[in-house]
Amino acid sequence: MKVLAIDDQKLVLIPLESRLKELGYEVATEVNTLNGIEVFNSFQPDLVIVDLNMPDNSGLEVVKHIRETKNLTTPIMILSGNTDDEMITQSFDLGVNDYMKKPLSLSEVCARVKRLIGLPKITNNKITHNNVIIQQRCVGVVIPCYNEEKRLLSKEFTDFIIKNSGYHLCFVNDGSKDKTLEVLNNLKKGREDFITVYDCEKNGGKAEAVRQGMLFMSKKEDLDYIGFLDADLSTDLADFDDLVKTIETSDFKIVSGSRISRMGADITKESARKVISLTINFIIRKILKMDFKDTQCGAKIFHKDVIEISFGKKFVTQWIFDVEIFRRITLHFGLKKAKKMLCEQPLKRWIHADGSKLSMKDSIKIIGQLGQIAWYYRSKQTNNLKIENNKHLNLVTKTA
Known part of the structure; x- marks a missing residue:
């Protein structure tokens, strides 16, 4: 048959x-x-x-x-x-x-x-995978990896793509010094249709690893949405799928996870990190002029048509590129329209994973990097205003 x-x-x-x-x-x-x-x-x-x-x-x-x-x-x-x-x-x-x-x-x-x-005369009674869901949309997920040889939860990733059709995982090896690349290639073996390994020979930092992965995945024609997720699965894949469901049933262009403590959610952080996070978040809200609760959550999903705007150019900073993404969106579309395009969705679960690469000293440095972002994008906004004013002036001169 x-x-x-x-x-x-x-x-x-x-x-x-x-x-x-x-x-x-x-x-x-x-x-x-x-x-x-x-x-x-x-x-x-x-x-x-x-x-x-x-x-x-x-x-x-x-x-x-x-x-x-x-x-x-x-x-x-x-x-x-x-x-x-x-x-x-x-x-x-x-x-x-x-x-x-x-x-x-x-x-x-x-x-x-x-x-x-009906059934063919000769059937195979052995079914390899049960409970597989045929999805309405196809999603690419970029997962930056740096020295994740011992932390990568390979089985959780493979179990998820087996049960959820329509997902393609892109692991970006960010110049790891351990055996991460070997682990990723073994993970990909036999699953090439669902897993890609993108290898950056030199370590460029998480921002560049995510950027390269997002631009690479955007070239795949059958993907509707593309997002990124931390390799340690501090945000789990089920929560990420909830972000996808939100973007596919709404007019939002970006849906960002948020680690907001709320009833029924399993959200854990180190207390010292929490104090610094609150300070950083206050500064971020001032820069973006938006009431974001948590820009730095490592789980975000994007409509394909804003990938180039968000990731086309290199980021100014290494760690807080998320803030730059939202700043780029506001510069491109204007603050009023950008607010309607962005959604912050509370997660059901977020666990701080041991072995995080970001130290307390690094967290302090972030405040300096926020200053860089504020200065860099304010100057870009000023230049954009000058260009618009010049265009308007030329138009007035021509019609006079």
Whole structure:
């Protein structure tokens, strides 16, 4: 029995293809509507699974080709994040047999496949991964690593990508002096579709490691959102997924985690660090002119269209680049619009991990770096105002 699956997001197709093959089906996949139609003609599948929202042509073109052009009754299942009632109705009017809304479990998808076309005569009873979720969106996560050989929680990362399709992890080795690169390459082995290792030969600091990783991941066409997360998982992956759910169901361009102590949350910090954090946060709020509670949380997710604005140029500082990101957004869009684009979301859990690279002495240095940011971006704002004034003056002169 043959199944053709068409979806522009490869991260969705990979677990689907793997599970269907485990069940004994012969599977072909395509990420492009027109190519999918060509494969349908040559492959002659017993079932077609197709997404609706694809960048080139809607998946409905596949349905029309099968039902109207070819006049065939081949079973068709829609697997899509599109919940528009009119689109769903149109799909059934064209003759689709089933409509599944993402996100949903891979087990449910396979159960519906079996209901429509049955099981192959030869099946594999061994299913490697259970409880896998087919997501509506695809997310890239940049994880900066410096001398993480002994701290990297490899199993937590691998367990997460097994159960959550649509995630691609990019570990950035920031010139580590221990065996971090070896650990990361072993972690990637056999998971190349879901894990990338980006190697910076020289240590450039967390800011540059994150920047390089974010720009690298932004080139992947099938990713909707890209974020970064600390390697020690002081913010866990489930909390990060909550940030993703917020950005995909809102108009926010950036959703930032916040380590605010609140009822029901597991937030722990060292008391001395907490005092310094409060001092630093007061200065940051003055610089940004925003009531941010926690700019420095190492868990943030970005809409793809603000990556270049946020990370295109090198940061002035090594550690508090988060403040620079928000300052860049306010300079580019204006303070009023920027406030509507940014969301600070309290985390359910944040634990200070032993072995942190940031010492108390370093924390004091941050105050000096905040001064650098205030001066550097104020001068940029002044220059921008001069350019705008000159443009206005030239326009007035021309119309006079």
